[in-house]
Amino acid sequence: MTLVAPSPVQTSPVAPARTSSTLIGHFEAGLDAPICLTWELTYACNLSCSHCLSSSGRRDPRELTTEECKAVIDELQRMQVFYVNIGGGEPTVRSDFWELVDYATDHQVGVKFSTNGIKLTPEIAQRLAASDYVDVQISLDGATAEVNDHVRGPGSYDTAMRAMQNLADAGFRGFKISVVCTRENIPQLDEFKAIADRFDAQLRLTRLRPSGRGADVWDDLHPLPEQQRELYDWLVAHGEGVLTGDSFFHLSAFGSALPGLNLCGAGRVVCLIDPIGDVYACPFAIHDEFLAGSIREPGGFEAVWRESELFQRLREPTGGGACASCSFYDSCRGGCMAAKFFTGLPIDGPDPECVRGFGEQLLAERAEDALPKPSGDHSHRTSPPRPRGGAGPVPLTLSVRRPDAPPAHACAESPLAGFSPTTTAAGCACGTDH
Amino acid sequence: MDSIRLDATLTVHPRVSIRPEPFGALLYHFGTRQLSFLKDRVLLDAVRACDGTRTLAQALAEAAVPDAQVERYRRAVATLVHSTMLESRPANEVAA
Numbered sequence: 001m002t003l004v005a006p007s008p009v010q011t012s013p014v015a016p017a018r019t020s021s022t023l024i025g026h027f028e029a030g031l032d033a034p035i036c037l038t039w040e041l042t043y044a045c046n047l048s049c050s051h052c053l054s055s056s057g058r059r060d061p062r063e064l065t066t067e068e069c070k071a072v073i074d075e076l077q078r079m080q081v082f083y084v085n086i087g088g089g090e091p092t093v094r095s096d097f098w099e100l101v102d103y104a105t106d107h108q109v110g111v112k113f114s115t116n117g118i119k120l121t122p123e124i125a126q127r128l129a130a131s132d133y134v135d136v137q138i139s140l141d142g143a144t145a146e147v148n149d150h151v152r153g154p155g156s157y158d159t160a161m162r163a164m165q166n167l168a169d170a171g172f173r174g175f176k177i178s179v180v181c182t183r184e185n186i187p188q189l190d191e192f193k194a195i196a197d198r199f200d201a202q203l204r205l206t207r208l209r210p211s212g213r214g215a216d217v218w219d220d221l222h223p224l225p226e227q228q229r230e231l232y233d234w235l236v237a238h239g240e241g242v243l244t245g246d247s248f249f250h251l252s253a254f255g256s257a258l259p260g261l262n263l264c265g266a267g268r269v270v271c272l273i274d275p276i277g278d279v280y281a282c283p284f285a286i287h288d289e290f291l292a293g294s295i296r297e298p299g300g301f302e303a304v305w306r307e308s309e310l311f312q313r314l315r316e317p318t319g320g321g322a323c324a325s326c327s328f329y330d331s332c333r334g335g336c337m338a339a340k341f342f343t344g345l346p347i348d349g350p351d352p353e354c355v356r357g358f359g360e361q362l363l364a365e366r367a368e369d370a371l372p373k374p375s376g377d378h379s380h381r382t383s384p385p386r387p388r389g390g391a392g393p394v395p396l397t398l399s400v401r402r403p404d405a406p407p408a409h410a411c412a413e414s415p416l417a418g419f420s421p422t423t424t425a426a427g428c429a430c431g432t433d434h
Numbered sequence: 435m436d437s438i439r440l441d442a443t444l445t446v447h448p449r450v451s452i453r454p455e456p457f458g459a460l461l462y463h464f465g466t467r468q469l470s471f472l473k474d475r476v477l478l479d480a481v482r483a484c485d486g487t488r489t490l491a492q493a494l495a496e497a498a499v500p501d502a503q504v505e506r507y508r509r510a511v512a513t514l515v516h517s518t519m520l521e522s523r524p525a526n527e528v529a530a
């Protein structure tokens with residue numbers, strides 16, 4: 001047995017290529033502190049991606065204040081959490097974002113943040129390139145604008161490409177390009193790699209989860225069974241040069257294990273702090289079912305990590321449930337807990353994307369009301385998720401405004417707004433509350 | 435990577451942070467953003483003893499590595515040097 005398990009993986013959940021089973025046992029039993037954790041700083045976002053894990057859009061008025069965020073960072077420093085993956089929402093739209101990044105890196109907590117690139121100006125890119133303690137991850141879900149913008153919204157491809165160009169121009173080497181693998185973009189894997197190579201960046205591929213708004217599009221977007229195989233083969237061919245955040249351990253049953261821990265790290269080696277300080281088992285499980293506690297309670301984050309009943313339970317040995325007798329259980333370990341939960345499958349059964357097809361079988365058999373109800377939604381009210389099966393005709397009632405009754409409302413500046421010497425217009429024509 | 439000799443003087447890279455855990459320790463290198471796992475506490479003691487004032491042989495002795503295990507631990511340390519968690523450099527450079 002070797003004494004050192006080096007990790008070739010640079011991002012979360014940090015994962016060594018080959019770890020002994022005893023080490024896996026330690027991880028399953030939970031560590032004194034997470035190896036890394038995801039911290040979503042805000043639910044506010046300029047985009048409305050159709051697969052958003054956290055159903056982000058609007059800021060929550062209860063979000064942590066700057067001082068509360070700094071107290072969390074102090075605690076992470078004490079617990080020696082080496083780095084945090086900051087996300088959202090779009091974290092950079094918080095006005096104290098750069099202040100918090102500086103505070104973290106000044107306190108030996110490294111930062112990797114995920115962004116759609118909206119705030120990555122040439123000046124910011126220069127600043128980021130100068131720091132060893134900050135890493136950047138740009139989200140891109142299509143190698144072409146057509147495929148990307150279909151999921152992430154109009155203009156988002158251009159925003160991401162501009163941000164990447166700014167980082168490359170500033171000399172930032174090895175930033176990450178993070179791709180959620182979908183039915184639409186799996187044919188583009190080589191193109192993604194070419195984009196990453198062009199910017200001297202590193203490609204990171206992750207799994208589409210049926211979490212948040214992802215639940216609404218999962219059926220249409222998750223890779224088809226033959227695409228899972230294509231993805232697996234591509235990952236094997238590209239080895240450790242492509243990061244996966246340990247996303248695809250359920251595919252290990254195709255053959256040899258992919259680089260990574262190959263276990264569900266939820267509540268054991270990873271967790272999530274959401275914008276209002278709630279702690280969940282993992283970034284893909286924002287639901288009351290996986291809520292461990294809040295950093296606002298006495299004892300803070302450390303008490304939640306060490307003592308929460310949920311985390312204690314997740315660290316107990318699992319028998320494998322319905323998968324226990326499967327010969328591939330040792331490699332896939334039953335797959336992703338969140339994927340099962342949000343597709344309405346039993347937690348101790350196969351993953352919905354089980355490579356042997358057991359998940360699909362269960363999906364076909366599940367009851368109509370099997371899907372869990374979301375326990376939170378911060379989506380933009382003005383841009384709801386597109387209806388499944390494509391948008392149909394939009395019903396409109398057309399009317400013609402009488403020329404002698406111009407629109408007038410409370411914010412019209414003229415004291416005579418709406419007043420006409422011959423007629424009196426009453427009420428408001430603009431159709432909104434204000 | 436097996437080229438590290440027992441008479442080498444080693445130090446922990448200044449950008450490496452060490453977090454003890456029940457099974458051993460986690461090492462994180464802020465420069466390379468890599469993580470390593472030390473799988474036992476004896477190795478952790480040996481790594482901590484690599485402070486630029488001792489040879490590797492002395493550091494292993496400080497950590498009470500039995501003679502029969504020295505080669506195994508030397509190889510483990512070589513892995514850490516290879517990933518730049520540890521640096522091979524004489525004490526006078528460290529002091530500078």
